[in-house]
Structures are given as C-alpha cells and as structure tokens.
Amino acid sequence: EIVLTQSPGTLSLSPGERATLSCRASQSVSSSYLAWYQQKPGQAPRLLIYGASSRATGIPDRFSGSGSGTDFTLTISRLEPEDFAVYYCQQYGSSQTFGQGTKVEIK
Amino acid sequence: QVQLVQSGAEVKKPGASVKVSCKASGYTFTSYGISWVRQAPGQGLEWMGWISAYNGNTNYAQKLQGRVTMTTDTSTSTAYMELRSLRSDDTAVYYCARNSNYGPYYMDVWGKGTTVTVSS
Numbered sequence: 001e002i003v004l005t006q007s008p009g010t011l012s013l014s015p016g017e018r019a020t021l022s023c024r025a026s027q028s029v030s031s032s033y034l035a036w037y038q039q040k041p042g043q044a045p046r047l048l049i050y051g052a053s054s055r056a057t058g059i060p061d062r063f064s065g066s067g068s069g070t071d072f073t074l075t076i077s078r079l080e081p082e083d084f085a086v087y088y089c090q091q092y093g094s095s096q097t098f099g100q101g102t103k104v105e106i107k
Numbered sequence: 108q109v110q111l112v113q114s115g116a117e118v119k120k121p122g123a124s125v126k127v128s129c130k131a132s133g134y135t136f137t138s139y140g141i142s143w144v145r146q147a148p149g150q151g152l153e154w155m156g157w158i159s160a161y162n163g164n165t166n167y168a169q170k171l172q173g174r175v176t177m178t179t180d181t182s183t184s185t186a187y188m189e190l191r192s193l194r195s196d197d198t199a200v201y202y203c204a205r206n207s208n209y210g211p212y213y214m215d216v217w218g219k220g221t222t223v224t225v226s227s
Contacts, residue, residue, distance in 0.1 A: 001169075035213040037152075044202055044217035045144075045152065056215060088152055092212045095168070096142075096154040 002027055002091050004099035012107040019076040021102045023089035028069045033093035036065055036074045039101075040085045048087075049074065079104070109133035111141075111203050111218035118224045119193050126189040127221045129203030136184035137161045140206040142214055143177060143188045145199040155201075157211035158186065166211055193225045 003026040013019055023034070032052035037045035047056040049065035052072055062077040076083055084106050089099040114128040129141060143155040156167035158177040165177050176189045186203055201221045204214035 033212070037214075039152075044204075044220055045214075046217070047213060047215045050213040050215075090152075090154075090213065095166075096157075096211050098152040098154065100151045 002029065002094050002097050004089055004091055004097055006087075006089060006099035006102045008102060009100075010103045010105060012105050013079055014107045015079050015081055017079050019074075019079055019083070019104055021074040021076075021087055021104075023067075023072040023074070023099050025070045025072070025091060027094075029072075029091045030093035032068050033091060034065075034067070034072050035090045035092065036063075037088045037090065038083075038085045039088065045088065076104075081106075109205070109216050111205065111216060113201075113203060113218040113221045116222040116224070118226065120227055121194055121225055123193050123225075124189060124191040125193060125223050126187055127201050127203075127223070129186040129188075129218050131160075131184045131186070131205070134205075136179075137181055138208060140208045140211070141177070141179070141186040142204050142206040142211055143175075144202045144204060144214070146202070146220075147196070147199045150199075153199075154211070155188070157206055159208050160186065161208045190223075193223075195225050197223065198225045199223060 005024045007022045034052045036049040039045040053065045086101045112130045140159045142157045158165045160179045178187045203218045205216040
C-alpha cells in the first residue's frame with residue numbers, strides 16, 4: 001500500500017499569504033495519479049486538483065498543484081478567508097489512499 | 108445540477124449491519140462509478156471501495172474485504188453500501204462520491220455524508 005505523508009500538520013498563516021502544502025508518497029505514484037481535496041468543518045470534501053496539476057471545475061486559479069513521482073505540492077497563491085480548512089492528498093495509481101491532512105489555520 | 112443525496116443517520120448495535128443509500132441525479136448514472144469514503148470522528152479520510160454503475164464491477168479496500176458489499180440499482184440511480192458485523196470503530200461519517208467507471212480514480216462530486224453510530 002502506498003502511504004502518503006502530508007506536511008506540515010498545521011500551517012498558521014494570514015489572509016493574503018502564500019500557502020505551500022507537501023504530500024510525499026512511500027513509493028512512486030504512477031501517471032501522477034494524485035488529487036487534492038479541501039474539507040471544511042461539517043462539510044464533505046471538495047475536489048481541488050486531479051492528475052497532480054489539473055484544476056477541477058470551478059476551482060479558482062489561486063490553487064495550483066505540482067509534482068511527480070513521490071513528491072507533490074499544493075500551493076495557494078494568496079489565501080482568502082474561505083481557504084482556511086483541512087487539505088488532503090489522495091493517490092489513485094495503486095488502489096487508493098489518503099494522506100492524514102494539513103490544517104491551514106488563521107494566524 | 109449534479110448531486111448525490113444520502114440516506115439519514117443510523118444508530119446500530121455492535122454485530123449488526125447497516126445499509127446506506129446514495130441517490131444520484133443530474134447526470135447519467137451508468138456513465139460513472141461510485142466510491143465510498145468514511146471519516147471517523149476527528150480523523151482523516153478512509154477509502155472503502157468502488158463500484159462501477161455500468162457493469163457492477165467492484166474494488167474493495169483490503170481492510171474491509173468480507174464485511175462490505177457495494178451495489179447499485181440503475182432503475183433508481185441509487186448506490187448502496189452495506190457494512191456487516193459492525194464494531195465501535197466503524198462509527199464514522201460515510202460519504203459516497205462520484206468516480207470513474209473504469210476504476211477508482213479521483214472523486215469529483217460528493218454526498219453530504221451519513222453518520223453511522225455503533226454503540227451498545
């Protein structure tokens with residue numbers, strides 16, 4: 001099973017700042033089959049990025065994904081108040097696994 | 108609009124079974140698959156399995172093999188997830204999510220979740 005490790009566990013930032021979230025896989029993720037989701041308290045997850053770098057429908061361009069192999073990054077260029085949430089990475093190249101999540105909180 | 112509407116909250120005793128439904132609308136049901144994901148209180152996301160709404164093919168998480176069954180009813184565009192021999196650590200919010208028909212890939216539309224509580 002591919003294990004995904006997200007870092008940091010918590011990111012404390014102010015609105016307008018840049019957020020960089022990391023997702024590292026225990027082995028290479030085939031075909032960059034990696035997605036990112038955002039989850040707010042009491043809500044279902046929302047798809048942000050698939051295929052490591054493709055934005056899902058309706059996702060603002062301040063969200064971007066990059067990486068390949070075992071190292072992937074989600075970048076939020078300028079944090080808006082509604083971006084404070086928990087973010088999960090998911091690999092779907094070999095069965096499916098999720099990372100443990102990164103919480104982006106207001107500093 | 109595309110949506111998945113899940114059944115209501117359930118409270119079950121240990122050893123019992125639960126069956127959660129997920130009714131799709133706004134798209135051609137048989138053109139996609141459905142995955143099920145659960146989230147224990149205060150914890151992260153756990154993928155449970157996938158079913159093709161086209162041909163009923165399934166792929167279950169190894170951890171749940173033998174306890175979970177996923178089915179679809181194409182006449183009502185509804186997917187079902189049944190979990191048997193419930194334990195306290197099955198207490199979670201259970202989500203259905205739209206997926207590819209070719210296998211478990213990324214999930215682009217999610218239901219609001221169904222809370223399942225297992226308690227004696």
